[in-house]
Amino acid sequence: MTVSNSVPYDLYLDLKRGLSDKRFWSVLGIFSLVFLLHIILTAIWPLTCHYFGGRGYIFELMPGIPFATQTEILRLTSMELLANFFPFIGSAAYAYTIIDDRKNVYYLQQTQRVGFSRYYWCKLIAGSILSGILGALIMVSICLLVVMFITYNPFFKDAVEYYTQYDEFIPGYITWEYGEGNRLITVTNPWVWWFVGGIKYFLEGILFGLIASVIAFFSDNRVFMTACPILYFIIEDKLLYMLRYLLGLGSNVSRILGKFSFRSEMGYFAYGNLYHFALLIFLIVLFLNLARCFQNRAERLYMEGGDVSD
Numbered sequence: 055m056t057v058s059n060s061v062p063y064d065l066y067l068d069l070k071r072g073l074s075d076k077r078f079w080s081v082l083g084i085f086s087l088v089f090l091l092h093i094i095l096t097a098i099w100p101l102t103c104h105y106f107g108g109r110g111y112i113f114e115l116m117p118g119i120p121f122a123t124q125t126e127i128l129r130l131t132s133m134e135l136l137a138n139f140f141p142f143i144g145s146a147a148y149a150y151t152i153i154d155d156r157k158n159v160y161y162l163q164q165t166q167r168v169g170f171s172r173y174y175w176c177k178l179i180a181g182s183i184l185s186g187i188l189g190a191l192i193m194v195s196i197c198l199l200v201v202m203f204i205t206y207n208p209f210f211k212d213a214v215e216y217y218t219q220y221d222e223f224i225p226g227y228i229t230w231e232y233g234e235g236n237r238l239i240t241v242t243n244p245w246v247w248w249f250v251g252g253i254k255y256f257l258e259g260i261l262f263g264l265i266a267s268v269i270a271f272f273s274d275n276r277v278f279m280t281a282c283p284i285l286y287f288i289i290e291d292k293l294l295y296m297l298r299y300l301l302g303l304g305s306n307v308s309r310i311l312g313k314f315s316f317r318s319e320m321g322y323f324a325y326g327n328l329y330h331f332a333l334l335i336f337l338i339v340l341f342l343n344l345a346r347c348f349q350n351r352a353e354r355l356y357m358e359g360g361d362v363s364d
Contacts, residue, residue: 061172071148073184127322130196140258147263150276151177152177178264182261183260185263272352314333
């Protein structure tokens with residue numbers, strides 16, 4: 055088997071296609087613009103207090119977070135907006151190309167060259183990896199924007215230095231909690247904590263990309279494909295809350311179930327929750343097995359004109 059006719063080469067072509075597509079970078083750009091706008095808006099009050107309100111004396115008396123690098127990253131990573139729209143990257147990263155190839159019949163050339171099985175798995179894996187990369191890049195974007203706008207901004211360097219003295223980063227804990235407070239590793243370096251967050255976003259992106267890619271093989275509806283990861287996110291969150299409510303929100307089982315909620319685990323405080331890491335890996339493996347079970351039906355739909363409902 056030559057290199058140009060191997061599975062890694064076909065996967066490489068899909069990854070290259072996704073990374074060179076403007077839609078991939080447009081999604082990251084839109085997220086980055088939202089983050090930048092949030093940074094600018096939250097900077098107005100502390101800067102006004104520093105330069106026009108007695109060097110921040112008013113701000114010191116107000117409950118809030120100082121204007122500094124680490125605390126601004128905390129703000130952005132705990133935004134509800136980030137949690138609500140994160141599943142969207144599952145379809146936006148690469149899964150949309152599956153529908154594009156089907157509508158313009160380009161898939162026929164690819165499947166005749168490599169076979170449906172390789173085409174199917176290369177698309178699924180590429181969609182998952184690119185969605186994971188996009189998720190990790192969102193974390194990188196947050197850190198870079200904050201560092202460039204706050205740490206290395208020469209226009210209000212003295213204000214940043216002033217507020218940094220009140221900036222206390224709360225160290226996170228990489229834990230495997232069998233109960234309350236069972237800590238496996240303690241992280242005191244904030245940049246290590248954000249790196250762990252990038253890994254977590256990468257795994258979440260893989261899951262949402264896999265869901266969207268599987269749906270794309272059985273539906274020509276872009277809205278439905280985009281909505282499925284978001285619906286999964288919402289349904290999982292609501293079902294877990296209802297189950298916890300029935301079991302009692304203060305019970306031990308309820309507290310354990312709470313550690314598996316995607317919405318509550320999007321924030322910085324939960325990057326070290328190994329319960330959630332284990333759940334992500336389990337769900338990725340589960341959806342990969344479901345994709346394997348659906349492969350024959352997808353092939354019949356593509357190659358023989360079968361009906362998905364058959």
